[in-house]
Amino acid sequence: xxxxxxxxxxxxxxxxxxxxxxxxxxxxxxxxxxxxxxxxxxxxxxxxxxxxxxxxxxxxxxxxxxxxxxxxxxxxxxxxxxxxxxxxxxxxxxxxxxxxxxxxxxxxxxxxxxxxxxxxxxxxxxxxxxxxxxxxxxxxxxxxxxxxxxxxxxxxxxxxxxxxxxxxxxxxxxxxxxxxxxxxxxxxxxxxxxxxxxxxxxxxxxxxxxxxxxxxxxxxxxxxxxxxxxxxxxxxxxxxxxxxxxxxxxxxxxxxxxxxxxxxxxxxxxxxxxxxxxxxxxxxxxxxxxxxxxxxxxxxxxxxxxxxxxxxxxxxxxxxxxxxxxxxxxxxxxxxxxxxxxxxxxxxxxxxxxxxxxxxxxxxxxxxxxxxxxxxxxxxxxxxxxx
Numbered sequence: 001x002x003x004x005x006x007x008x009x010x011x012x013x014x015x016x017x018x019x020x021x022x023x024x025x026x027x028x029x030x031x032x033x034x035x036x037x038x039x040x041x042x043x044x045x046x047x048x049x050x051x052x053x054x055x056x057x058x059x060x061x062x063x064x065x066x067x068x069x070x071x072x073x074x075x076x077x078x079x080x081x082x083x084x085x086x087x088x089x090x091x092x093x094x095x096x097x098x099x100x101x102x103x104x105x106x107x108x109x110x111x112x113x114x115x116x117x118x119x120x121x122x123x124x125x126x127x128x129x130x131x132x133x134x135x136x137x138x139x140x141x142x143x144x145x146x147x148x149x150x151x152x153x154x155x156x157x158x159x160x161x162x163x164x165x166x167x168x169x170x171x172x173x174x175x176x177x178x179x180x181x182x183x184x185x186x187x188x189x190x191x192x193x194x195x196x197x198x199x200x201x202x203x204x205x206x207x208x209x210x211x212x213x214x215x216x217x218x219x220x221x222x223x224x225x226x227x228x229x230x231x232x233x234x235x236x237x238x239x240x241x242x243x244x245x246x247x248x249x250x251x252x253x254x255x256x257x258x259x260x261x262x263x264x265x266x267x268x269x270x271x272x273x274x275x276x277x278x279x280x281x282x283x284x285x286x287x288x289x290x291x292x293x294x295x296x297x298x299x300x301x302x303x304x305x306x307x308x309x310x311x312x313x314x315x316x317x318x319x320x321x322x323x324x325x326x327x328x329x330x331x332x333x334x335x336x337x338x339x340x341x342x343x344x345x346x347x348x349x350x351x352x353x354x355x356x357x358x359x360x361x362x363x364x365x366x367x368x369x370x371x372x373x374x375x376x377x378x379x380x381x382x383x384x385x386x387x
Contacts, residue, residue, distance in 0.1 A: 026051025068294025084111030145179030150297035154285035157305030163322025170352025172257030311370025
């Protein structure tokens, strides 16, 4: 099987879900967005803690993430709700999104309309109309070359680098060979193995970019008097058998596969190329997933040794574990068990094929465990603290 059933968008991209997004322009509008989404089936909302009283770099990051959510191919249309006194208002955000897409976009301001109840009434009406239009969209056969898969890890242990990460790397190579796109993030988790990862750069410039983002990350922390080795590996990583940042990084980079890296992107940026991509993000998995979905990823494959329940409102998150204990203990959260690699019952190639087939099934509409639970974890990264 080398195709899936997806939603073709006017810009040529392909979604695997068909959501109407209720999008806050700032933290103060998040709860009103939740109220609206709770009343309209077929909508998804996100909760953010940013959007106002911030420095320029953080405002730019927030706008990239919010705009990226709206542009994600899994989103049919967008209902934006703002407060009215935030740094970038709902009208400005809506105008910015409209310049980049033909999707339906409407916006409302809580202060302008006169409170949460009146705003919710107006937004609910608009959302219902948008959902009715979205329902006319039909899934159609799409080649695997239309896949855009983000690759993440969290709650790693010794089994991650031995089993689940290599298996996902095999899956990533299959997506690449089919003409699709994969994206790996978490720059801090390349440190100590960046020279190995950089060898995959398709050009000398990309090789040097990979080395540079790791150097810049360490320099950024040093300027604040910090060392990434304070938080890496995490206490959970150590309890799971990972002893050093180098050991963790060597396991981490396996999940990106072996194919040439074609582009290195800033956090939450949208790619200009297909193939194997890298996004420069911190090591916090929720903010990394947030940024890659803002970059356009429509499916997330997430490896975990110790287990994690993380999900996202807009793109399905497939959990893969190579730890047999976690596969049983956290069966409510795990989608794919590749612990057969450790037990000698499954090869990395067989596990990679199994994950690849799961990606195609999920892309065709199969819900992940996190989707069934209604999970939505959002974390917008900050360049520096609030003012």
